[in-house]
Amino acid sequence: MLNGERRIARPLRWAMVGGGRLGQVGYxxxxxxxxxxxxxxxxxxxxxxxxxxxxxxxxxxxxSEGRCYPDYKTMFASEALREDGIEVVSIATPNGTHYEICKAALEAGLHVICEKPLFFTSEEGENIKALAKKKDKIVGVTYGFSGNQMLLQMRAMIEQGKIGDIRVVDLQYTHGFNSNDKSDKTSDAQKWRIDPKVAGPSFVLGDLSTHTYYMSQLIMPEMKIKRLLCDRQSFIESRAPLEDNAFVMMQYENGAVGRLWTSSINAGCMDGHRIRIVGTNASLEWWDSKPNELRYEVQGESIQTLIRAMPYLDEACMADERLGALHQEGLSESWANIYLKFAIAIDAKNRKDEEALSNLVYPDIDAGIAGIRWIENCVRSADNGAVWVEFEANKELSSTQ
Structure with a gap:
């Protein structure tokens, strides 16, 4: 259980790029x-x-007023001159700026925590991974939902064979807040999300489904996609070529199949974030709207609802528990869990404790690159007429930075 006691020697001196008054995610x-x-x-x-x-x-x-800077370049240069200068920076800016800011931060000797999707291309991701290795720094990705404890419970139960062999993976992350074009005209945050020059090659695939894809990989680390088919639509035509709705069919290397629906035009939907894993003997299902609960459905038995913080849960799940079983946790605790793991990872990297790092489960640079490759494969399939494509999990770099 977490109770706020220190897990590292002292707090890390932290800064933000973006995340100000008009941003949605900074808080x-x-x-x-x-x-x-x-x-x-x-x-x-x-x-x-x-x-x-x-x-x-x-x-x-x-x-302090003197440490509120006009831009990130000025901040990195000024803070480097201070004995108490920053050690880690979070990047909470539009997608198209992530790469240059992340690169500058690493070159300034800083650890980095960055919004998703990490960059536009997996090549950029591999370049940053190489730079982070050279500088001996951590790059973390804020898949904010992934700190929900019951996801680790799902991971543990699958590893322990509680549902048998996985047959079906059913993923959904949808909402209805962009079901018309009003927000495209009135919301600065929405305007850049549908501009390919700023958002990259996708809208909801990158903005929504990268969360769910990472969470599925967190839950099922041994499950690898073999082939996928993506069909994407721009129901609001002015958003083209970026999609506001997409369906993805997946075939896994072990013979399992999967589907994912991601959408921002699911009119009336307030929270359509759901993960269901179907095995040979049982199924597990988690909903973001009920993050403290996990449905465990064994064939031929009564449906069980497992509750966060109860002693029957796995140790890996209980380690992130904060408030006790009588008190509900949610997104803020999920973010706190991943940020605490970022801090532990940075501390371990600073101490050159690679063993501690290898045993820590958190969204790292590899998770960020996997998210980019997920988008690349989906876009490649969709843009070729919604055809099946072999999932490209790795690509050789054609250049280096």
Whole structure:
């Protein structure tokens, strides 16, 4: 159980790029990082593309005025001159800026925590992985839902053979908040998400389904996709070529099959984030709307609902428990769990404790690259007429940075 006691020697000096007053995601980063005040301390930031607004925002959340910078380049250079300069930076900016900021941060000797999807191409991902290795730094990816404890319970039960061999993987992440084009015109956050120059080669595949794909790999680390077929649509025509709805069919190397539906035009849907794993003997199902519960359905027996924080759960699940079984946890605790693991990973890397790193389950640079490759394979299938394609899990670099 987590109770806020320190897991590393001291809090890491932390900064943010983006995540200011007008952003949707910055607060999630802060409540995650600062939930355990023994892990991170927010000391600096380049919070906004408009410097004065960013400075005003930073001061209002407790950052000293002199460490609220007009841009990330100024922040990295200025902080490098301080004895108490930043050690790690979170990148909470539009997709198209991730690569250049991440590269600059690593070159400045900083650990990096970055929003998803990590970059536009897997080649960029491999370049950053090589740079992070050279600089001996951690790159983490904020798959914010993945800190939900019951996902680790699913992982443990599958490893223990509680459902038998996996046959079917059923994934969904949908909502209805973009079912018309109103937000395309009024929301700055939505405007860039449907601009290929800023968002990259996809909309909902990158914005939504990369979460669910990573979570499925977290739950089933041995399950590898062999082939997939992706059919994507732009129901709001002005969003083309980016999709607001997509279906993906998958065939796994062990013979299992899967499907994923991702959409932002599921009108009326407030929370359609669901994972169901069907085995030869039983099934497991988790819904984001009920994150403290896990359905365990054994063929021929009564349906069981496993509840977070109860002593019958696996040790791996219980290790991230915070509030006790009588008290509900949710997205803020999930973010806190992954940020605490980022801190532990950074501390282990600083101490050159590779064994501790190898035993830590968290969304690292490899998870970020896997998410990019997921998108690349889906786009390749869809753009060739929704055809089956062999899943390209690895690509040779054609160039290096």
């Amino acid at each position: 999630k980063h802060r409540i995650g990082a600062l939930r355990d005040n023994t892990a991170f301390q927010l000391v600096a930031g380049a919070f906004d593309i408009e410097p004065e607004r960013g400075k005003d925002f930073g001061v209002n959340i407790g950052v």
